[in-house]
Amino acid sequence: MIKSETIIDITNKRQIGRITGATPGPTLIFTAGIHGNEPSGVTALENVFNALKNYEGAIKGTVIGHKGNLRALNFNVRFIDEDLNRIWSKERLKQPFNPHSSEAREQVELWQEIQDILSDNNGPYYFFDLHTTSGQTIPFLTVNDSLLNRRFTKNYPLPIVLGIEEYLKGPILSYINELGYVAFGFEGGQHSDGSSIIRHEHFIYTTLGITGVLSPHAVQNHKNTLKELGKGRANYFEIFTYQHVPFSVDFEMKPSFKNFQKVKKGELLAILNGEKINSPTKAQIFMPLYQQQGDDGFFLVRPIPRFFLWLSKHIRKWYKLLTLLPGVHANSADSSEIIVNTHVARFFPKQIFHLFGYRARQLKGHQYIMQNRETASRTAAYYNEPWF
């Protein structure tokens, strides 16, 4: 086990900035560079903390910024031994510390810092994870589908992609969202694009305005710029296809796709081990992989009809009714989960479960374990927040 003095020593380097205003208020925690080849968010946070340092009087609450993968940031690589944004789960955090993985060490330190923040402050807490992408993109949010997350993120004039938790195993913000806090990711632009830094700054200032840490009027210009950058695509999207790229497989994305670009049914998207992958339907391409490291080839997304958003908001409180369906039963080990027998329940499309707030967490044999985030949401902690 890593010694606590070591944790404290490195945690100090991990912190980018911390500022507490004159008036009590929420605690905002920004993480940047959890992927070490994405330093734009780190620079943006440094710039924002520099700009804010003489304005404690105007600030309500506490803002904290920290680096995610310190060692990978030093080498400008996504990760050293394993992806730090794919290893967050209760099971993993209970395991003994593995000294052979650089990211295991990063995880222990980061988790220690987050726990310290949660015990030293009053909340409500907000968590934001800053990223960039390998392909060109307008800025957007990736959000685990809880009503609390939806309610908060609808204040951003940007595309919002729901349900990534069903496809990615172990992102840090899925884990923190399961603890009930508002937590989601912001993707500012392409790794190599210099304007990604300023886009992160617009996001950070807009966030300070939405949460009331700064007056919304003071940061309105940042929100307006985000709106222009979002090109009017402020909409909810759902992921419905994911191309996994296992390690040691040849994968080549068709060049020059832009994020959210429309693709036709049958259009060539990528080559995997010499085999063509064509789009199964009309869709929009999402996060195409244009770098060596990483095993998420691409996703396909589509806008979610407003009616579904409205319906899911109103029927989620009835989620227990789903266990009346044949092939669906409650997981006695975890009240937020149901177990779905895919042989019996194969006639129910996944969207039914999504409507009630469930997302597939794991497939074991012919059984899906699906998890509902609504039971964990600490919604009451946000009742007095200005956006609620």
Ligand SMILES: [Zn+2]
């Ligand atoms: Zn990233």
